[in-house]
């Protein structure tokens with residue numbers, strides 16, 4: 097990303113574009129990666145709203161709602177999902193294991 | 197048509213606020229500022245203004261509230277002094293960093309310790325690098341007019357502004373203040389059209405996001421040209437205000453400076469004391485004068501230097517100390533004079549801390565010592581030492 101000059105940005109650090117946090121990829125903050133056991137998951141939807149990055153996507157709605165794989169571009173590895181999961185189907189593993 | 201009202205300096209500040217009719221005023225009382233908010237609260241209670249007055253639990257909250265309301269697009273004013281300003285410190289910097297045009301009345305009072313409720317400038321001088329415009333006022337009349345000017349200026353350049361007056365000396369002394377016609381003042385103040393309102397759902401914005409090594413520097417640096425802009429606009433808006441008041445709003449006032457050999461530079465009420473001394477000494481044939489600075493931030497270096505460069509002897513009076521460094525006003529004057537290779541005598545005098553009185557005779561003594569080359573380069577007035 098090219099960084100802008102002080103004349104090309106809004107004053108006061110203002111962000112004048114809605115939804116721009118999508119551009120801010122927090123995935124590289126991660127030192128632990130949540131590994132989700134899809135088979136063990138009871139689709140209780142506890143982890144979704146509690147994820148501070150809102151990076152656990154879902155599909156369907158109502159009773160049929162299902163969580164999907166964590167979006168690693170944004171997951172910062174905080175471990176909240178692991179903590180709140182009632183069936184302990186999320187494990188945190190060292191990120192270094194996955195980087196070559 | 198203007199009216200003459202017998203009011204104190206705090207009353208004059210409240211009068212300006214009545215005419216400005218801010219949307220939001222968050223307030224927390226502190227001596228000697230309390231009288232501003234007390235008077236203004238009466239206006240609110242009597243329905244004279246439409247202001248939403250929010251009584252908060254501390255000055256930190258008062259400024260936080262001012263920041264929130266201002267970001268929402270409201271016209272916001274508040275007032276404080278001394279420890280109150282010290283407590284709101286963190287958010288004072290936020291207000292300027294976010295470029296919010298809040299106007300704050302400062303009733304100058306000493307900082308603790310020792311605890312003291314009387315006048316000196318250690319509160320606002322301590323805040324001089326927080327990115328606020330600072331205008332100093334000699335009298336209640338100036339408090340009133342400077343407040344009107346400050347509101348327009350702040351909203352024009354999107355920087356917050358402080359209007360300073362001397363605690364108790366100005367704030368609690370009754371003067372005849374010429375209050376201008378409500379309609380004329382309201383027309384001058386105009387409507388506040390804040391371009392980045394948080395409440396504008398059609399153009400959503402985020403105020404105050406995190407900026408690290410990548411953007412903080414760029415954002416902060418924008419406040420530098422904004423201050424340059426404030427310096428220019430101060431004069432333009434002042435000229436507009438002159439049309440109503442008939443008075444002038446330069447960066448500073450020159451009193452008997454034309455043929456003066458010895459000049460005192462001072463802020464706020466001490467300028468009045470100095471004028472009295474000058475009037476007396478002029479009758480004795482002594483060539484003495486005064487430069488009363490009005491605008492301290494942004495500092496008018498070039499203009500001050502031009503006004504002072506031909507003066508043989510200058511004494512800068514500071515009602516604040518910068519421990520381990522030059523006193524604030526003296527430091528700026530010395531900076532300004534460097535650029536014009538000043539070769540006269542420059543003196544620094546600290547006086548009046550914690551409300552220690554400065555009398556006409558004290559000023560006369562300073563002038564006499566200057567005339568006779570008996571004044572030290574760095575000294576004090578009124579200190580037992």
Ligand code: SF4
Nearest residue numbers: 147171172174175177
């Ligand atoms: S580790 Fe944290 S950021 Fe990542 S998915 Fe879990 S709750 Fe979200």
Ligand code: SF4
Nearest residue numbers: 137138140141143181
């Ligand atoms: S909290 Fe655990 S069980 Fe519930 S949806 Fe998330 S991963 Fe599945």
